[in-house]
Amino acid sequence: MKVLIVDDSKAMRMIVLRTLRQAGFGDHEFAEASNGREALERLTEERFSLVLCDWNMPEMSGIDLLRSLRERGSKVPFGFVTSESSDAMRLSATEAGALFFITKPFTPEVFQSTLGSLFS
Amino acid sequence: MDFPSDALRNIATHVWLTLFQTDLHPVEITEDEFAKEDLAGIVHISGAWQGEVTVQCPAALARQLAAQMFAMAPEDLSQEEIRDALGEITNVCGGNLKAILPGPSQLSLPSIVSGSDYSLHVLGHHIVQQVGFRCGGAPLMVTVFQPDKGRAGIA
Numbered sequence: 001m002k003v004l005i006v007d008d009s010k011a012m013r014m015i016v017l018r019t020l021r022q023a024g025f026g027d028h029e030f031a032e033a034s035n036g037r038e039a040l041e042r043l044t045e046e047r048f049s050l051v052l053c054d055w056n057m058p059e060m061s062g063i064d065l066l067r068s069l070r071e072r073g074s075k076v077p078f079g080f081v082t083s084e085s086s087d088a089m090r091l092s093a094t095e096a097g098a099l100f101f102i103t104k105p106f107t108p109e110v111f112q113s114t115l116g117s118l119f120s
Numbered sequence: 121m122d123f124p125s126d127a128l129r130n131i132a133t134h135v136w137l138t139l140f141q142t143d144l145h146p147v148e149i150t151e152d153e154f155a156k157e158d159l160a161g162i163v164h165i166s167g168a169w170q171g172e173v174t175v176q177c178p179a180a181l182a183r184q185l186a187a188q189m190f191a192m193a194p195e196d197l198s199q200e201e202i203r204d205a206l207g208e209i210t211n212v213c214g215g216n217l218k219a220i221l222p223g224p225s226q227l228s229l230p231s232i233v234s235g236s237d238y239s240l241h242v243l244g245h246h247i248v249q250q251v252g253f254r255c256g257g258a259p260l261m262v263t264v265f266q267p268d269k270g271r272a273g274i275a
Binding site for chain 2: 008009010011012014015018056057058082083084085086087088103104105106107
């Protein structure tokens with residue numbers, strides 16, 4: 001699988017990648033983007049199997065990225081990894097087509113239980 | 121609404137335990153412990169609840185925390201990476217606080233202030249809760265500001 005990690009914080013992208021490896025999902029290809037617009041460009045040019053995306057980012061937010069992808073007909077599995085977790089945000093994410101919503105800070109166990117079926 | 125009394129302590133300890141596998145315990149910290157070079161991360165929450173969350177620590181502690189986040193030697197980190205790390209820590213604390221406050225509201229992107237012998241003020245706002253910790257022997261302060269009563273929170 002080829003996984004795209006989208007977060008404006010380089011430190012958090014490193015933590016997401018490290019946690020994916022700790023959760024046992026290290027045997028895949030990983031790429032990064034620092035905001036929604038950069039991610040959209042990569043997703044247009046390359047084929048990804050999964051997107052893990054922050055919500056609040058400069059240039060283009062995660063939810064706007066997801067909506068843009070779905071409007072273009074992309075069905076790439078997509079979910080959020082974000083510090084915010086209101087019911088309204090979760091509903092917006094689900095309605096936009098997100099498959100999961102992980103709240104920061106997270107543990108390898110959370111990644112295993114949430115992402116296990118997507119990596120299997 | 122009354123600000124939840126243990127909110128900051130609970131959030132900070134949860135974030136530190138998960139991100140750094142470190143237990144935090146509240147201690148008395150005075151402002152003069154931050155007279156030397158330090159950094160402060162700030163996020164703003166706006167909407168149904170308005171205010172700011174700040175995370176302040178000495179530059180050396182910020183470098184250590186960033187080193188853990190980047191899994192790099194502290195001396196190999198750039199200033200930009202250290203600011204990024206503290207910004208993300210502040211973002212996570214702010215986001216977790218926002219989750220327990222009235223909504224809907226929005227969380228800003230983090231800002232970072234760095235320097236020495238300065239004091240941080242949010243104009244038209246006051247401190248509603250402040251908790252100090254020691255992390256690796258260094259002071260760490262997490263603070264929540266809210267607008268003064270009768271003000272719209274605009275300077």
